[in-house]
Each structure stands twice: as structure tokens, then as C-alpha cells.
Amino acid sequence: MSDQKLPLSQETRSLALASPGVRRMFERGRELAARYGADAIADLSLGNPDLPVPPELTEALVAVAQEARHGYLPNAGLPELRRTLADRAARESRRPVTAEGVVVTVGAAGGLAIALRALLDPGDEVILFSPYFSEYPLYVRLAGGCPVVAEGDREHLPDPEALRAAITPRTRAVILDNPNNPSGSLADAERLARLAAVLDAAEQPIWLISDEPYADIVFDGLRTPPVLDAFTNVIVVRSWSKTLSIPGERIGAVLVPADVPAFPELMTNLIFANRALGFVHAPAIWQRVLARVPDLAVDPAPYERRRNRLTELVRAAGLDVVTPRGAFYLFPAVPGDDQVFAELAAAQRLLVVPGSSFGRPGHVRMAYCVADEVIERAGTCLARVMKELPHE
Ligand SMILES: Cc1ncc(COP(=O)(O)O)c(C=O)c1O
Structure with missing residues (x-):
């Protein structure tokens, strides 16, 4: 059945089909993890913070749950x-x-x-x-x-x-x-x-x-x-x-x-x-x-440490990157088409999101809210990707 005949909002459907690459890469990561095991892939696709919540937050949550309101x-x-x-x-x-x-x-x-x-x-x-x-x-x-x-x-x-x-x-x-x-x-x-x-x-x-x-x-x-x-x-x-x-x-x-x-x-x-x-x-x-607990926040120091390490690995692999000053993403420039680069990376079990999803082609996004060993693995995968790149 063609889309024209579906008894649905065409507007919503076109937006849904245009939805960005972040979730797509995340799903891809889940497939690869199921096939090869989570410790064989480096999934830098999603901005899902991994630092533990502060204990005071859990205490407040328990206290509020006991109020049962x-x-x-x-x-x-x-x-x-x-x-x-x-x-x-x-x-x-x-x-x-x-x-x-x-x-x-x-x-x-x-x-x-x-x-x-x-x-x-x-x-x-x-x-x-x-x-x-x-x-x-x-x-x-x-x-x-x-x-x-x-x-x-x-x-x-x-x-x-x-x-x-x-x-x-x-x-x-x-x-x-x-x-x-x-x-x-x-x-x-x-x-x-x-x-x-x-x-x-x-x-x-x-x-x-x-x-x-x-x-x-x-x-x-x-x-x-x-x-x-x-x-x-x-x-x-x-x-x-x-x-x-x-x-x-x-x-x-x-x-x-x-x-x-x-x-x-x-x-x-x-x-x-x-x-x-x-x-x-x-x-x-x-x-x-x-x-x-209105003023509580996680300590961002582990993100800063990972920012330093991933920046080092990415530069060592030969990519240019502007040093990020906050959040938990790195956005290096990549040679050629960013979607092709992201596919090559996925083939080496490294999940990154093409910059075109963010209105800036020629780059990929790497989320470093992941464990230190995943960052190290990402460095190894990236070195393999760089070897696989077609040479002009
Ligand atoms: C820039 C930006 N705005 C908004 C959001 C949505 O955040 P929230 O989980 O608070 O809805 C995100 C989530 O990644 C984000 O990166």
C-alpha cells in the first residue's frame, strides 16, 4: 500500500521517517552487541550518562516513595x-x-x-x-x-x-x-x-x-x-x-x-x-x-578525564577535533562522507553518529559517557577504521 493511502497523518509520518541517526546507530549497537558480545564493541552512539547517581538522590527517592503520595x-x-x-x-x-x-x-x-x-x-x-x-x-x-x-x-x-x-x-x-x-x-x-x-x-x-x-x-x-x-x-x-x-x-x-x-x-x-x-x-x-535535593549534581571530573583520553586517541588516529569544553561529546572532522565513515566504523564495531544528523556533515559524534575500557576499545577500533579508509 502506498503511503498516500494510509489512514494516518502524512505530516507525522514524514517526520518519523526523517528521524535522526542517533537512535538508528544505538539500535545497530544493540544488534552488534547481541552478535559479538557487549565487550567486543565500542558504542559511542548515545548520550546516556553512565556515572552513578549521587547516594543522596537515592536516599531522597526512598524517603519520597515511603510517603506514598x-x-x-x-x-x-x-x-x-x-x-x-x-x-x-x-x-x-x-x-x-x-x-x-x-x-x-x-x-x-x-x-x-x-x-x-x-x-x-x-x-x-x-x-x-x-x-x-x-x-x-x-x-x-x-x-x-x-x-x-x-x-x-x-x-x-x-x-x-x-x-x-x-x-x-x-x-x-x-x-x-x-x-x-x-x-x-x-x-x-x-x-x-x-x-x-x-x-x-x-x-x-x-x-x-x-x-x-x-x-x-x-x-x-x-x-x-x-x-x-x-x-x-x-x-x-x-x-x-x-x-x-x-x-x-x-x-x-x-x-x-x-x-x-x-x-x-x-x-x-x-x-x-x-x-x-x-x-x-x-x-x-x-x-x-x-x-x-535541589542543588545536587554528579561530579563531572570523570567526563573531563575521558574527554582528555578520547581526544588523545582521536588525534593519534589522525583526525582533527576541536577540544570540547563541556557536555560529553567529541565531534571530529572525518575524511569523505560522514555516513560512509560511520558505516565503516560500525563494520569495525565502533558506533558513532554521522554529523549530517546534526546539520554538519564531514564530522561524526562520539559520546564518551561510557566506561574507560570502552574508550580504549574505541581507540583500537578507530585505528582499524583509518586503515580501511579508501586512499585517493
Ligand atoms: C541538547 C539537548 N537538548 C535536550 C535534550 C533532551 O533532554 P531530556 O532528557 O532532559 O529531555 C538532550 C538529550 O540528549 C540534548 O542533548
Whole structure:
């Protein structure tokens, strides 16, 4: 039966079929692991954090489970947690952030979904900087918008000039993730100020959606510069998936300072979207847990050590790579077609994701949230891949 005749949404089907390479490579890794054994492959495909959760988190989870409270919560989230998150954001910036400006969400993915739904009308444009998180174009399209790509610079950082050139009268929002997935690049405060100046000079108000799941995973003594002080019309999307190693639990938050234009209407839209997209609200048990341990995070030092080692192995294999400053991804340039390279790598039992999934061909993404021995194995597999490459 041809797709035309299927009694289904053609729009959703085309998005589903276009879905990115990350999960495909992850599935491939599972097949290879079943065939050869997990200790014969180096699966660097998925950003699934492997560091153990802090013991205080497990203690809080047990305590909350014993309370046995499982009823619905307000759609915007548990009042104590909203207040705690707002107080911290207000302390760390010069902006007025109050509990009314916080919505607890189903991870950053849920936060992005409601932010886009709250902002976009059909056909509105959303600017993404390449390389971008591979799900962004799908989220934008599902919210009725059109993704527009602004090329990042050679260090994979958002480029203010490319941003200026991408703005049209239909631009409603820009998504920034800092540090960046897939490259680990970290924009500094000066870069954020230049991006903000471009948005402030635009003819219409443009929202900056700051997607920050990796904000607390930064290396070399650096800090992620705060966006609340840099951008005027800003919506911050937070997540505990990576900082607490709990991506399966689906918990995050959206924060909006009270001095943005149309604040009450925006909050009404966000809270409505949280309910009506089917989330109703974020998982109650995790809201109660986080209200008990709001400042907890895993120590990112093991990621930094692995960043150092994998960078060394990749360079020793002859590939160029920009040193990542945060998150847990390496994004080396590869010779030839990145999809062909990823296939050659899979044949050598090394799973990586082609850069074209992130809007930047000619690269591959390696997730180093894996055990040290997997990183060593990846180095061995990569050396074999480099030998197999066709020579010109
Ligand atoms: C840049 C970026 N944004 C959002 C997400 C989604 O995170 P969450 O698990 O909080 O929904 C991810 C997950 O990998 C990500 O890398």
C-alpha cells in the first residue's frame, strides 16, 4: 500500500521517517552487541550518562516513595520546587525570577515542546545553529514552525553574523544549547553578548530559548555563562537528565524572568501546553525528590578525564577535533562522507553518529559517557577504521 493511502497523518509520518541517526546507530549497537558480545564493541552512539547517581538522590527517592503520595499535582508543578528553582535563578542573575515563572517539565524535551508550542504560530521560523541537537528540527516542525539553520563557526560556536543573516520577518525564536551537543563547544559571555545584540537590533521581538541540559558539565575550570543576564526575551530550559544521570526519569523545568514582554500570557500558554500536550505535569515523585535535593549534581571530573583520553586517541588516529569544553561529546572532522565513515566504523564495531544528523556533515559524534575500557576499545577500533579508509 502506498503511503498516500494510509489512514494516518502524512505530516507525522514524514517526520518519523526523517528521524535522526542517533537512535538508528544505538539500535545497530544493540544488534552488534547481541552478535559479538557487549565487550567486543565500542558504542559511542548515545548520550546516556553512565556515572552513578549521587547516594543522596537515592536516599531522597526512598524517603519520597515511603510517603506514598501519588496524586495529581498542579499543571505547572510542585509549588515548593518552583519556588526553590526561582529563588536560585534570581540569586544567580539580575533578573526577577519568581515561582510564577517556573514550569516543571518532562525533561528538556518536554520543556522545548511546550516553549515552542507557547511561542509559535504555523509557519513561524525558528533559527538553529549548526551543529544542532538532532531533535530540534523535529520539535520545531511538530509545533508548526519552520527550522532555519544558521551555520556555526569553525569551532562549532554560534556565529552572530550568520544569525543576523538568518533573521526574517517570520523569525519568532532562536534555540541555543550551551555547551553544545554534538560538539561540546562552549560559547563565552562575550559571544552571548554579541548574539544578544543581534536579537535586540531585530525589527520584531525574537525569543531566545536556551536549552541547558549540560550547563553544569563543563571542564578546564570554566563556567557556563548565564543567559538570563545576557538576553532580554529569554526562556531557559533546564534538565536533570545529564547532571544527575537520570535521563530515563524525565524531569526538567522551564524558567522565564518576570520582566519579559507578555509574561502572564506566556506563562498561561506554557502551562496550558504542558497539560494539553498530554504531559499533564512532570512525574510527581521526581518533583518531590528534587524539592529535597535541589542543588545536587554528579561530579563531572570523570567526563573531563575521558574527554582528555578520547581526544588523545582521536588525534593519534589522525583526525582533527576541536577540544570540547563541556557536555560529553567529541565531534571530529572525518575524511569523505560522514555516513560512509560511520558505516565503516560500525563494520569495525565502533558506533558513532554521522554529523549530517546534526546539520554538519564531514564530522561524526562520539559520546564518551561510557566506561574507560570502552574508550580504549574505541581507540583500537578507530585505528582499524583509518586503515580501511579508501586512499585517493
Ligand atoms: C541538547 C539537548 N537538548 C535536550 C535534550 C533532551 O533532554 P531530556 O532528557 O532532559 O529531555 C538532550 C538529550 O540528549 C540534548 O542533548
